[in-house]
Amino acid sequence: GFATLDTDRMRRTGLPEVIYSSGKTVKQVAQIAKRMYQNGMDILATRVTDAMFDAVKEVVPGAQYNPLAKTITYKHSEKKTGKGYVAIVAAGTSDMPVAEEAAETARFLDQKVETVYDVGVAGIHRLFHKLEVIREARVIIVVAGMEGALASVVGGLVDKPVIGVPSSVGYGANFDGLSALLSMLNSCASGVSVVNIDNGFGAACQAALINKLN
Amino acid sequence: GFATLDTDRMRRTGLPEVIYSSGKTVKQVAQIAKRMYQNGMDILATRVTDAMFDAVKEVVPGAQYNPLAKTITYKHSEKKTGKGYVAIVAAGTSDMPVAEEAAETARFLDQKVETVYDVGVAGIHRLFHKLEVIREARVIIVVAGMEGALASVVGGLVDKPVIGVPSSVGYGANFDGLSALLSMLNSCASGVSVVNIDNGFGAACQAALINKLN
Amino acid sequence: GFATLDTDRMRRTGLPEVIYSSGKTVKQVAQIAKRMYQNGMDILATRVTDAMFDAVKEVVPGAQYNPLAKTITYKHSEKKTGKGYVAIVAAGTSDMPVAEEAAETARFLDQKVETVYDVGVAGIHRLFHKLEVIREARVIIVVAGMEGALASVVGGLVDKPVIGVPSSVGYGANFDGLSALLSMLNSCASGVSVVNIDNGFGAACQAALINKLN
Amino acid sequence: GFATLDTDRMRRTGLPEVIYSSGKTVKQVAQIAKRMYQNGMDILATRVTDAMFDAVKEVVPGAQYNPLAKTITYKHSEKKTGKGYVAIVAAGTSDMPVAEEAAETARFLDQKVETVYDVGVAGIHRLFHKLEVIREARVIIVVAGMEGALASVVGGLVDKPVIGVPSSVGYGANFDGLSALLSMLNSCASGVSVVNIDNGFGAACQAALINKLN
Amino acid sequence: GFATLDTDRMRRTGLPEVIYSSGKTVKQVAQIAKRMYQNGMDILATRVTDAMFDAVKEVVPGAQYNPLAKTITYKHSEKKTGKGYVAIVAAGTSDMPVAEEAAETARFLDQKVETVYDVGVAGIHRLFHKLEVIREARVIIVVAGMEGALASVVGGLVDKPVIGVPSSVGYGANFDGLSALLSMLNSCASGVSVVNIDNGFGAACQAALINKLN
Amino acid sequence: GFATLDTDRMRRTGLPEVIYSSGKTVKQVAQIAKRMYQNGMDILATRVTDAMFDAVKEVVPGAQYNPLAKTITYKHSEKKTGKGYVAIVAAGTSDMPVAEEAAETARFLDQKVETVYDVGVAGIHRLFHKLEVIREARVIIVVAGMEGALASVVGGLVDKPVIGVPSSVGYGANFDGLSALLSMLNSCASGVSVVNIDNGFGAACQAALINKLN
Amino acid sequence: GFATLDTDRMRRTGLPEVIYSSGKTVKQVAQIAKRMYQNGMDILATRVTDAMFDAVKEVVPGAQYNPLAKTITYKHSEKKTGKGYVAIVAAGTSDMPVAEEAAETARFLDQKVETVYDVGVAGIHRLFHKLEVIREARVIIVVAGMEGALASVVGGLVDKPVIGVPSSVGYGANFDGLSALLSMLNSCASGVSVVNIDNGFGAACQAALINKLN
Amino acid sequence: GFATLDTDRMRRTGLPEVIYSSGKTVKQVAQIAKRMYQNGMDILATRVTDAMFDAVKEVVPGAQYNPLAKTITYKHSEKKTGKGYVAIVAAGTSDMPVAEEAAETARFLDQKVETVYDVGVAGIHRLFHKLEVIREARVIIVVAGMEGALASVVGGLVDKPVIGVPSSVGYGANFDGLSALLSMLNSCASGVSVVNIDNGFGAACQAALINKLN
Ligand SMILES: Nc1ncnc2c1ncn2[C@@H]1O[C@H](COP(=O)(O)O)[C@@H](O)[C@H]1O
Ligand SMILES: Nc1ncnc2c1ncn2[C@@H]1O[C@H](COP(=O)(O)O)[C@@H](O)[C@H]1O
Ligand SMILES: Nc1ncnc2c1ncn2[C@@H]1O[C@H](COP(=O)(O)O)[C@@H](O)[C@H]1O
Numbered sequence A, B, C, D, E, F, G, H: 001g002f003a004t005l006d007t008d009r010m011r012r013t014g015l016p017e018v019i020y021s022s023g024k025t026v027k028q029v030a031q032i033a034k035r036m037y038q039n040g041m042d043i044l045a046t047r048v049t050d051a052m053f054d055a056v057k058e059v060v061p062g063a064q065y066n067p068l069a070k071t072i073t074y075k076h077s078e079k080k081t082g083k084g085y086v087a088i089v090a091a092g093t094s095d096m097p098v099a100e101e102a103a104e105t106a107r108f109l110d111q112k113v114e115t116v117y118d119v120g121v122a123g124i125h126r127l128f129h130k131l132e133v134i135r136e137a138r139v140i141i142v143v144a145g146m147e148g149a150l151a152s153v154v155g156g157l158v159d160k161p162v163i164g165v166p167s168s169v170g171y172g173a174n175f176d177g178l179s180a181l182l183s184m185l186n187s188c189a190s191g192v193s194v195v196n197i198d199n200g201f202g203a204a205c206q207a208a209l210i211n212k213l214n
């Protein structure tokens, strides 16, 4: 095969091998999914297209598609681990694809998830209305583009680890996500760490590792 | 003389000629100040040093020094114009030099000024305690470094023009103010415009032009 | 609905909720427009396509399309507020889409508007011919790409607030608007502030807030 | 006073107010430390100089100085919270100041700490010798400059959250830490998040929040 | 003809003239290939498309196409020079196109080649399994995107020259290969040099010059 | 000697060998100057310090020092070549050191020079007052920092070649001259070319080559 | 009309108004061309497409198309001015479109032109074979992408002004022409100035102004 | 001890442990040198100061200082390995410190070295005069700042591997070595690879590994 599946990864890192579909052909994605399905492995494919789902559902009966998140998931059985839930907070409606990638990934990693969307700082009262559900989480993912201010604001209001995901939403001097990235790296709130631009997947991986801690 | 004073500037632009002391010698600053004093012009010098003030006070009796703002001011007579006041809001104590440069400039331009300092988003309740005085202003200057989120948050809470001043406060990936600059340029609040990094002076100039409108 | 309209925004910030169509589908834009129309809200959609207008005009009779500005507008009734007018000055013919986005937005926000186009510094006499109408405005928006010099030149000639909009017009070392952005941020004229690259909308929002001041 | 201590911060965010000494005078640092001492607050000052410690120890008997970390600490009483320990891993000897800032901060936040230094990828066998102590931690901080590869390597070997701290160690095309920062943000290991360049303090804050989870 | 073939290049630099197809038309590529074929020159075309191969095979019977590497090759006769072989190591499956460009180029330059793919640092045990074949090479090419850590890790494990090829694989803050490029330039292993992003061709050229040394 | 003087340069390029003093010791500069003096060569040293002049005047009687330009010059005999003169236009008083470096270099290269300083676009009427002397020149050098608009404005008013010299004057988002550099490279006036930031020397070299054309 | 032709430009700047077609529709270009033709003006349109030429030739009989240069030209009568010729030197075959834009523009501006293509530093002997024709020119344009070294090499061999045009030819760390741009700005040869990336048009404008000097 | 010497490095990578003195105290450097001396290890310290040498020579009799290279070396016995020699070519006199760091390192690694300095492209005939000694080398290091063109020119003239070292020599738009770095990475000559800015040490390490190949 063209790809060497790192089958030991789950045991070693607590995170399974996953299909990153960007730059792969429809055929390749379907083939890897089929192989994983036949080996009894659970399947998460990110950055998929509609065509990829059409091909995968032929070989993986019961595969689920989230067209906003651009993910395909299939789990042989469902269970929830972690003591609490992961809160996923997003600033605007345009940030929802990244937030949903995080949500799908977290659920795939057996996490309970609560989503709080469209609460950006342009109308900060919306955030305060949802503060309870955010504060009660064990770990919080904040997705925001443009000036990315939401990560700092949330970080200053909670006593839980905050993982910022800068999104590429915006134009001009957002430089494809650089503005939100720098914002979050320079957060004046001390408990905030950051992952790559648009990387909902990575944020959910770390959130799951945190929430799995006993 | 080495510098051609643009004496017509006040009439043309509503803003007088001012001494930008960075890159000038102590002697040059004192000499220009003296010339302006003798011509009956009001004096504002920005980015001054202690030594510059020592030299200027010899030739301009009554000159005032703000060591935090790094400004020297002298006005032949005091008056206040503008219908209301300019609010100057700053995120952290380290942003105060820039905020004070703005305050001194605005006062020099005959503006009433209210300052609201140390209300950054790491503890956003502090901002809400001061919201009344901010909302009542006719124009608002917001100074913030690091992730510069305060400009967006204020912009989303008021119905007055907001002028953001990104400060160079921070280190590492703040890239000397770039993070706050990009943040403010990408503000999700629509009524925010921006001036150069650390440019308290320029923000106050625009604020004065706005507040002078009848 | 997929989007939570911030219906309180007008009261809080003086600026209504608006449809930013980039990254939305034709169907989504039409749906939001319809909902706003039915709720008696005025409608401004920016960054629209021809197809979006075709869909919107089905559900919002009387909707207006400006194909240069890429805006759709609909107002239940017309009125003009503000004591004077907003002048919108553009350097070249290629800057007109951004300038028109500003003009449509300002008019939507009940402002009187005067436009002065194609007066860039390559032939600066063209600017001087129009100086009167610029100087009489209460607030001035200057749109320019390439070296963005026009904002500084205008800023040095008027005693009103100038809002610079760097445009992405140009190629090579303009780096998609960076050259004009840095130019305007470093304007040697003191009363100039800046919004994001190509952000005619934001400039008009701030201009309206300024002109609404009594 | 010149600074408004955010005394509610501990309750709200789980992290106390701290003295960031960069850009403050010796006198200011000593004064704030004294005030906190008298109020019964624990003291952590980061980015201090020798002179600052000399001044602080006059007013805070028992204050501790870590000259490598550039920190002053004082705790009214010692306790350790968190179920396990924080591992702090550093690539080279030049990364030790940043690693020690993290270690001092974590201890100040009542964490047990294990340090594993000088195990960079230029001699990766050194890392494997220490793998046990790293894997047993509940959360891992990795400090590395130059190409910052260590964060990815550790991230691929453990099933615990990894917080990367890019250091500014290096020269030329490291662009003051940019190389390590971009490296860590693009880590091919999925459970890695990142804080600002040289921000040992922030990494320890998040590590403490994680380790405090029950 | 539109291009002046530098026919002396082989004698002067040890590397023959080659067709860089990017930015050329199908017709141009076929025409140059034909001319070289008729002159008895060996042919290597890089960055080709399927259509280019279709056109070239009409005029160069026996031309070989590597669709992954995007290369066309034709050699009038085969021979292998160099005392040993060139090892080509790649981090992920997405790096294979660049690695294959290197492999095809090296073989075209009469080198024996061993490839070791999908051994990135996210699962570093995979690298150790293949260490023997890497260490026995006379020169090693390492292709990696994202954080590009593999070049440093390999550089710290072998006593042969390592040529790093940063790939543009990744997204967001990889800035089209910048992250891997800076990583490799700042390698903490001392025997590593670097070529342009995605430049498998250039790496193979230098590897061949090295391996041809007696 | 430590430096190989390129004595043929004058004949080959029309420009003599010159001492670039930055990064050289006082002793080295004096030694090279002495050697050139004894060989009958004319001397131009740029970027000198006061101490360098003190040392040079000991060994080169009659050497001239321009402390603003930071140049030392010595010519065995004076003559003027070129049909007309070089105009050197500068925006602000802070740009004068760069402008004077250009002036001293041009004079050293036997050019007649006219200087027009402090005519930046913040008060553009000052430029119009001096337009005659600028238009009559055979070639024009324009020095400007901050937004560097002056080069475009002059370029749009004259029918002679304009060489722009971006200066590093400014702060914050001028990024040490980048703003003026990008401005001038994107000039909307077509006859403008650009040299390196602060490179008055290079601009004068090209101006001299132009003015020497018969 | 949508564009205000600057009909005075020729008299004022020695360079006529020209159609920059990028961002204009086929119809707009044809319309402007027609208007200019009817007014007796000569026509140069740059950055045109095949479709634009098809439209223009309908309304401007005798219009010439250079598909490599992407220019349309029409002159009511031919004449050559300037005492000598402009040499246009290009590094590689991929740089020819930019070089041809320069050539067409220079000829349109009544200049004699000599072109010397495919003489880049990878085979520098090719340059030396053509040195005579380069040295005899009155002004030299050098087009080069990638490392842009050719401008410095030519600058060190001639006593005429050299105008460098960095081209965007290359990939990866050429960053769309930035590498060649920085190279040329830092040329160690003193008589080199630079225009925007890919700006053959601008280089030819300045070359014409230079060659027109008596 | 504060540093864990990687004593196995020589066997594993063919390159011994070395003292990188930047960021270390005089005392630390002397202490490490002493320890290495007593263990019978050869000593190379890079980036040293005069004071460091004064301290080292007290504890390592016979230590050699190269004040230009900023290196201290001590070898228990001399031998030369490698079949031929390493040529080190530098563009200007200001590049000599970097070139000498490379030369000292190469000699320390038992290489024969030939240096060819001050042969930059501003006077390219100087390079041709020395071409024989460059072509006869087994591997060539090219040091150049500013536009870094020398690496490409040499690469196009020889059939041996060329390692480019971009130097930080220059100012303004050289951006501390970025211009030369990008130049060399985009070299149009195919056999050129690159190390970090100013990294003479690393270039010599790779050159030694190459020349040691049998
Ligand atoms: N052209 C524009 N540029 C920047 N912001 C805009 C533009 N048009 C609309 N907006 C803002 O975008 C908001 C809608 O964003 P969303 O919730 O993502 O639909 C509006 O309320 C405006 O504040
Ligand atoms: N080394 C550090 N890096 C980043 N933030 C810090 C550091 N040390 C302290 N801080 C933060 O800075 C705040 C104090 O900032 P200030 O109000 O400017 O004194 C503290 O409450 C911490 O949240
Ligand atoms: N290829 C080109 N690059 C840069 N500027 C150009 C080019 N072609 C034309 N121009 C300039 O663009 C102007 C027309 O711009 P516009 O008013 O936007 O049509 C002309 O008068 C020229 O000065």
Ligand SMILES: Nc1ncnc2c1ncn2[C@@H]1O[C@H](COP(=O)(O)O)[C@@H](O)[C@H]1O
Pocket: D092, D093, D094, E188, E189, E190, H003, H016, H017, H018, H019, H020, H021, H046, H047, H199, H201, H202
């Ligand atoms: N000038 C230099 N540039 C880059 N790396 C160096 C230099 N000199 C020494 N080194 C490397 O730095 C290592 C020592 O780093 P450290 O453990 O921080 O003292 C040595 O083993 C070399 O591999």
Ligand SMILES: [Mg+2]
Pocket: A092, A093, A118, C003, C004
């Ligand atoms: Mg919304």
Ligand SMILES: [Mg+2]
Pocket: B092, B093, B118, D003, D004
């Ligand atoms: Mg504070």
Ligand SMILES: [Mg+2]
Pocket: C092, C093, C118, G003, G004
């Ligand atoms: Mg026009």
Ligand SMILES: [Mg+2]
Pocket: D092, D093, D118, H003, H004
């Ligand atoms: Mg070490």
Ligand SMILES: [Mg+2]
Pocket: A003, A004, E091, E092, E093, E118
């Ligand atoms: Mg893989």
Ligand SMILES: [Mg+2]
Pocket: B003, B004, F092, F093, F118
């Ligand atoms: Mg002035």
Ligand SMILES: [Mg+2]
Pocket: E003, E004, G092, G093, G118
């Ligand atoms: Mg060629």
Ligand SMILES: [Mg+2]
Pocket: F003, F004, H092, H093, H118
């Ligand atoms: Mg020299």
